[in-house]
Amino acid sequence: MSAETAAATGQAAAAISRKPQKRGVIADGSTRRSRTVRYILLLFFLLFVLTPVYVVVITSFKTSGDTTAASQWNLPKEWTLEPWRKAWDVLQPYMIRSLSLAIPAAIISSLIGSANGFVLARWRFPGANIVFAFILFGMFIPYQAVMLPLRTTFTELDVTRGVPTLILAHCIYGLPICTLIFRNYYATIVPNEIIESARVDGAGLIQTYLRIILPISISGFVVTLIWQFTSVWNDFLFALFLTQQNNGPVTLGLAALAGGQKVDYAASMAGALITSFPTLLVYILLGRWFIGGLMAGALKG
Amino acid sequence: MHGRIRTWGPGALVLLPTVLLLGYFVYGLIAWSFNTSLTNRHTARKGPADYVGFENYGHLFGEERFINSLKNLGVLTVAFIVGTLIFGLLWALLLEKGVPGESIFRSVYLFPMAISMIASGVVWGWLLNPSQGEDARGLNRLFEILHLNFLENPWWTAGSRWTTMASIALPAVWQLSGYIMALFLAGFRGIPPELREAARVDGASEFKLYRHVLFPQLSPIALSALIILGHMSLKLFDLIYAITGPNQFRTEVPSVYMWNTLLRSDQAKAAAIAIVLLAVVAVLVIPYIAYTVRQENEE
Numbered sequence: 001m002s003a004e005t006a007a008a009t010g011q012a013a014a015a016i017s018r019k020p021q022k023r024g025v026i027a028d029g030s031t032r033r034s035r036t037v038r039y040i041l042l043l044f045f046l047l048f049v050l051t052p053v054y055v056v057v058i059t060s061f062k063t064s065g066d067t068t069a070a071s072q073w074n075l076p077k078e079w080t081l082e083p084w085r086k087a088w089d090v091l092q093p094y095m096i097r098s099l100s101l102a103i104p105a106a107i108i109s110s111l112i113g114s115a116n117g118f119v120l121a122r123w124r125f126p127g128a129n130i131v132f133a134f135i136l137f138g139m140f141i142p143y144q145a146v147m148l149p150l151r152t153t154f155t156e157l158d159v160t161r162g163v164p165t166l167i168l169a170h171c172i173y174g175l176p177i178c179t180l181i182f183r184n185y186y187a188t189i190v191p192n193e194i195i196e197s198a199r200v201d202g203a204g205l206i207q208t209y210l211r212i213i214l215p216i217s218i219s220g221f222v223v224t225l226i227w228q229f230t231s232v233w234n235d236f237l238f239a240l241f242l243t244q245q246n247n248g249p250v251t252l253g254l255a256a257l258a259g260g261q262k263v264d265y266a267a268s269m270a271g272a273l274i275t276s277f278p279t280l281l282v283y284i285l286l287g288r289w290f291i292g293g294l295m296a297g298a299l300k301g
Numbered sequence: 302m303h304g305r306i307r308t309w310g311p312g313a314l315v316l317l318p319t320v321l322l323l324g325y326f327v328y329g330l331i332a333w334s335f336n337t338s339l340t341n342r343h344t345a346r347k348g349p350a351d352y353v354g355f356e357n358y359g360h361l362f363g364e365e366r367f368i369n370s371l372k373n374l375g376v377l378t379v380a381f382i383v384g385t386l387i388f389g390l391l392w393a394l395l396l397e398k399g400v401p402g403e404s405i406f407r408s409v410y411l412f413p414m415a416i417s418m419i420a421s422g423v424v425w426g427w428l429l430n431p432s433q434g435e436d437a438r439g440l441n442r443l444f445e446i447l448h449l450n451f452l453e454n455p456w457w458t459a460g461s462r463w464t465t466m467a468s469i470a471l472p473a474v475w476q477l478s479g480y481i482m483a484l485f486l487a488g489f490r491g492i493p494p495e496l497r498e499a500a501r502v503d504g505a506s507e508f509k510l511y512r513h514v515l516f517p518q519l520s521p522i523a524l525s526a527l528i529i530l531g532h533m534s535l536k537l538f539d540l541i542y543a544i545t546g547p548n549q550f551r552t553e554v555p556s557v558y559m560w561n562t563l564l565r566s567d568q569a570k571a572a573a574i575a576i577v578l579l580a581v582v583a584v585l586v587i588p589y590i591a592y593t594v595r596q597e598n599e600e
Contacts, residue, residue, distance in 0.1 A: 038395050042406050045392060049409055049475065051443070056424050069438045073446055115315050125309030131316055133594045138327040140586040142536045144559045144575040146330035148337065148568060153330070172326045175319050205311040234417035236539040240560070251419040255543060258423040265427060272420040283415035287408060290415065291483055 060084060060270035067265045083266035087257060087274055090267075094253030095274070098233055101163045101170070101249055106228035108167075109174035110221055116175070117182020117220075118213050122195045123205055132183070139176035147241045154242065162247025169242060170232045177231075178224045185220040186213065222289045230279050230290070250275045331579065338572035345566035357573040366550070367558065367574070374554040376462050378534040380470035381477075385530055386523075388474060389481025394511075396482070397489040407486070411479035418476070422543025425472035429544065431455040457545060457552055465551050473540055477533070481526050488522040489515065528589045535582050 055073060060083050062076045071077070119125075120132050150169065159165050190213065198208045236251040243249070245256055254275045258268035283290050338357055340350040361367045392410055396403055413421065430438035433453045437445050444452045454460070457468040492515060500514045538556040545552045547560055559574040 035400075039400065042392075042395050042400065045388075045395075046406060046409055049413065049479075052421075052424050052428060052475070055428070069432065069436050069442060072438055072442050112319060116319055119312040119315045123309070123312040123315075125312045128312075129594050129598055131320060133590050135319060135323060136590050136594075137586070138323045140532050140582060140590075141327060141331070142556060142575065142578045142582055144538075144556055145334050145579040146326065147575070148563070148572060149330040149333035150326070153326075172322050175323060179319065199308075205315070230415060234419075236417065236419045236542070240542075251417055251539070254417075254419055254423060258426075258543070259546070268423055268427070272423050276416045276420045279415045279417070280412070283412060284408075287411075291411070 056269045056272060059266055060273055062266045064264065064266060083264070083270040084274070086264065086267045087271035090257050091250060091253045091271055091274055094248065094250040097163055097247070098250040099278075101166050102229050102232040105167045105170040105174065105232045106225045108171045109178045109228055110224040112171075112175060113178025113180075113224055114182045114214075114217055114220065115209065116179040117184075118186055118209055119205075120179065120183045121186035122190055122192065122213075123208075132179075135176050135179055137176075138173065139180065143173065143237055147237075151242060162243050165242050166232075166235075166238055166249065169238050170228070170235070173238075174228050174231070177227065181224050181227065182217075182220050185217075185223070189216060219289065222286065226282055226286055226290050229282065233279050331576075334572045335576050337568055338570075338576050340569050342569040343567045345568070350569070353569075357569050358577070361570070361573055361577065366553070367555070369550065370553045370555050370558045372462060373466055373552065374535065376466040377470055377537065377554060378531060380463070380467045381473050381534045381537075382527065382530045384467075384470055384474035385477050385481050386526065388478035389526070390485055392478065392482040393485035393489060396486060407479075407483070410482055413476040414480050416476070418537075418539035419543045421472055421476055422540045425475075425540075426544040429456040429468055429471075431458040469541060469544065469552055472544065473534070473537065477530065481530070484522050484526050485519060488519045492518050524589075528585060531585050532582055535578065535585070 058075055059067060059072070061079045061081070063078055063080050063082065066077050116135070120128055154165050154168070159168060194212060195208060198212060203211070233249075234251065235249070236255070239249050239252045243252065245252060254268075254271050257271045339352050339354060341353045341356075342350040392406075396406060400406070428439040430441060432438050433441050433455070434445075437453060441453045444450060454464065457465045459465075496514055496518075497510065500510045505514070536556060537554065538560070541547075541549075541552055541554065541557050542560075547557055547564075553561070555574050555578045559571050559578070562571040562574060
C-alpha cells in the first residue's frame with residue numbers, strides 16, 4: 001500500500017498487462033509438463049466462467065415451447081428473435097432513462113472528483129488528510145443507512161421523481177470514489193516540482209489546474225467516467241428505493257421482466273443480455289481503463 | 302499568516318461543496334436514520350414520534366428472524382471471501398508468468414464484473430433451479446447430461462445454512478473472482494524481477510520462492526482484497542433479491558430484511574436494522590481507512 005501501489009489507476013492497469021520479462025526456460029522455473037497442466041486448468045476455468053453465458057445466449061433465441069427442462073442445454077430447435085423483440089419492447093423506455101441518467105451523473109461526478117483530487121494530491125492544506133478520510137468513508141457505507149431520510153429529503157426539496165432524483169443521488173454518492181481515483185492519479189503522474197514552480201511563477205490554483213493539470217487528465221477521466229457509468233448503470237438499490245416502474249432505470253425493468261408469476265425464460269435471458277450490453281461494450285472497448293477503476297476501488301490498489 | 306491562508310485557502314474552498322454535500326448526505330442522513338431508530342415510528346404516518354431509547358435494537362437482537370439474518374450474513378461472507386480468494390489467487394498464479402493468449406483469459410475471467418448483479422441474479426436464479434432427476438433444470442440438468450448426478454442438489458431451497466448461503470455465494474464468486482485475480486496479478490507484476498532472480502540464484506525451490514519471497518510482497522494487496530470483499534458481502538442485496546426474491550427467510554440477510562421491514566412501513570425498525578448493518582461495516586472499514594491515510598502521511 002505504498003505510494004507506488006497506491007498510485008495508480010492507469011499504472012496498475014499497465015502493471016497487469018506488462019508481460020513478464022522473457023527468461024530462459026530453466027530460469028522461469030517451469031517445465032513443459034507444468035505448463036501443459038497450467039494451460040488445461042486455465043481452459044477449464046474459462047469454460048466455468050463462460051458456461052452461464054452459453055446457456056443464456058442459446059435460451060434467448062428459443063421459441064417458448066423449446067425452453068423445457070430436457071432441452072435446456074441444447075441449441076434451439078428453431079432460432080427465433082421473438083424473445084429479443086419482446087424483451088426490447090418492455091425494456092426500451094428503461095434503457096433510455098438509464099442512458100439519460102448514467103451519462104450526466106458520470107460526467108458531473110468526474111468533474112468535481114478531478115478538482116477535489118487535484119487539491120488533495122497537489123494543493124494540500126492543513127488537515128487535508130482528515131478531509132480525505134471524511135470523504136472516503138462515504139464510499140463504503142451501506143446505503144440503506146441513508147435511504148429513508150434521503151427519500152424524505154428529495155421529496156422536501158421537490159426534486160422530480162425518476163431520472164433527476166437518481167442523477168442527484170449518484171452524483172453525490174459517486175464523489176468519494178471519483179475523488180479517490182483522481183487523487184491517486186495526480187499523486188502518480190504530476191511531479192510536485194511542476195506545481196511548485198508554477199506557484200513560484202505566481203500561478204494560482206485555478207490557473208495551475210486549467211493549464212497544467214486538466215490537459216493531462218484524460219486517462220483519469222476515462223477511468224472515472226467508465227467506473228461511474230458502469231456503477232450507475234448497474235445500480236439497483238437506489239433505483240428500488242427512489243423510483244418506480246414508470247420512471248425507473250433498466251435494472252428495475254429487468255427485475256420486473258424476469259419476476260412475477262409466469263416468467264418467460266427466453267425473454268428474461270434476452271433481457272439480461274440487452275441490459276448488460278452497454279456495460280459489456282464499454283468493457284470490451286475500454287477494458288484497460290475499466291481495470292484502472294477496479295484497482296482504485298481497492299483504495300490503494 | 303495571511304499569506305499562508307492565501308496559498309491553501311483556495312484549495313479548501315474547492316473541497317468545501319463536496320464536504321458540505323457529504324456532510325449532509327452521508328453523515329447527516331446517518332444521524333437522521335439513527336434518530337429514527339430511537340423512536341416508535343412503526344407506521345408510515347408523519348408527525349412527531351416518541352423516543353423509546355434503544356428499545357428497537359433490544360427487540361431486534363431478541364428476535365429469531367434478525368438473528369437468522371445475521372447468521373446468514375456471516376456464513377455468506379465467509380463462503381464468498383474464501384471462494385473468491387481461492388479462485389482469484391489461483392487464476393493470478395496460473396497467469397502471472399505469462400502464457401500465450403493471456404489477455405483472452407484475463408478478459409474472460411474479469412468480464413462478469415461488468416454485469417449488474419440483477420442481470421447475473423436473473424441468470425443464476427434460473428441456473429440454480431432446485432428440481433432434480435428427470436425434471437432437472439439449470440445446473441442440475443447440466444450435471445445430468447455430464448453424468449455427474451451426485452453433484453445435483455436443491456441449492457438454496459433446502460438443507461443447512463451453509464449449503465444455502467454457499468449457493469448464494471456461488472454467483473457472487475463467479476462475478477468477483479476476476480477482480481481479485483486482477484488485484485493479485487498487478488501485485489505479482491509489481492514485484493521487481495531481481496527478487497526472483499536472487500532467490501533462484503540462492504537455489505530456492507519454486508514453492509519456497511512463492512512462500513517466502515513473493516507472497517509476503519502481496520500481503521498489502523490481500524488486505525485490500527479482504528476489506529473490499531468483506532464490505533461488498535455485508536452489503537449484498539441485488540443478487541439475493543434477484544435470485545430468491547426478497548421475501549425468503551432462508552436467504553434473508555440484514556440488507557434484505559431492512560427492505561422487507563420497510564415494505565411494512567415500520568420505519569423505526571428498518572432504520573435500526575440499517576444502523577446495525579452500518580456499524581458492522583464501519584468496524585471493518587474505519588481502521589482500514591485510518592491505517593491507509595496514516596501510512597501515506599509517513600511517506
